[in-house]
Amino acid sequence: MNSRAMVEPVVLTGRPATGAIAAAWLRRWLWRVVFFLLGGVSVSGKLPTGGCVVVANHVSHADSVALITAIRAHHAPRFAAARDYWFHSRLRRFACSVLVSTFPVHRSHKGYGELDGVGVELLRKGHAVVVFPEGSRNQDATRFRRGAFALAEAAGTPVVPVAVCGTDELLPKGGWLRPRPVGVRIGAPLENPSAERARAAVAELAEGYEWRDSRTRRRVARFAASRWGLLFVALWAAAEAVSWPLLSELLLGVLCAAAPRVAPRLIATTVLAGVAGGVLMLLLYTSPGAAVPQPLTTARMHATAAEQISREGADAVWNQPPSGIPYKVYSAEAGKAGVPAAEWAWNSLQARGLRVVCVVGAVLALIGLVAQRLRRFFVPYVLVLCAAVAAALYVLVGMWS
Secondary structure (H helix, E strand, C coil), X not given: CCHHHHCCCCCCCCCCCHHHHHHHHHHHHHHHHHHHHHCCEEEECCCCCCCEEEEECCCCXXXXXXXXXXXXXXXXXXXXXXXXXXXXXXHHHHHHHHHXXXXXXXXXXXXXXXXXXXXHHHHHCCCEEEECCCCCCCCCCCCCCCHHXXXXXXXXXCEEEEEEECHHHHCCCCCCCCCCCEEEEECCCCCCCCHHHHHHHHHHHHHCCCCCCCHHXXXXXXHHHCHHXXXXXXXXXXXXXXXXXXXXXXXHHHHHHHCHHHHHHHHHHHXXXXXXXXXXXXXXXXXXXXXXXXXXXXXXXXXXXXXXXXXXXXXXXXXXXXXXXXXXXXXXXXXXXXXXXXXXXXXXXXXXXXXXXXXHHHHHHHHHHHHHHHHHHHHHHHHHHHHHHHHXXXXXXXXXX
């Protein structure tokens, strides 16, 4: 007689211990915060009351923590994890036990006995036992193993299919973590559960998943990630440093929100191109009588910049970010005062780099990460951003008039 036949069906009326529920609650909110920063999690459906066996597709190491955010703490979910991988080292064993709450099983037929032995006891206590029937990460759920269904049959508990969507882009197999929205779709308990029925149910749930997005955002993101987008950012920043009245931060606010993954190179390009434009402006104004159109600047801005440069030299550029006076005004007055181009470039790189990268860049990167979960509102976001920049320019010009 095998071990499975010896396990008598049980009535699952228990409730996980208070400590287990508290730990599950802490884990759930920890990972909810992480996923919020990475793009958010949408959840549909819920598990039935009491112990149940959850079967889910497995495409990423992020699947387990995505399920933790979706399963309510009173289920205190426990995850069956591959003994040969997750329990091979002390660090992995500690991480998956504390941060995920796993128990080890073999990925071969030997694991059936382990799953039955530990799983039935957990189900009796009211836990949700999560099993990935594929055994390892796969893009296509071609075959579910029978261990989870044998466990459900032995314990007399329902089998609930769950589809985890988007984690293959968030943390692809063999790849790096990158911000992406994730969805978890919980189905109804299966009638007469079997491996084939469960696989079909999970596939159907996954096909029904759709994260609402903005077509405009997708187009802007493709442009931002292209070489043409990088060239456009460089030209805008250089033009702003010479004459163009619209801030480079406005363009960054649009592109970084659409494609936060390429934000670092867009910001670096903005800084370098802006400084190059400032040096060009300085060289133009070393010639007597030079005049380049500078819309939205005032005589008081020029007088203030000229006074600071006469007193501080190239160091006066550090006054530009807090004053709000456009960088092109400082560059023009530096050229009139005969400030060396190399000295101006070095100070400008530090002052503008500090402002754009450390301040504006950090804010835009955070907006881009949070906006991943609100991508369908990209167009309203751009309109609000443009209105805010226009209002800020109006106030600034009025203040210096």
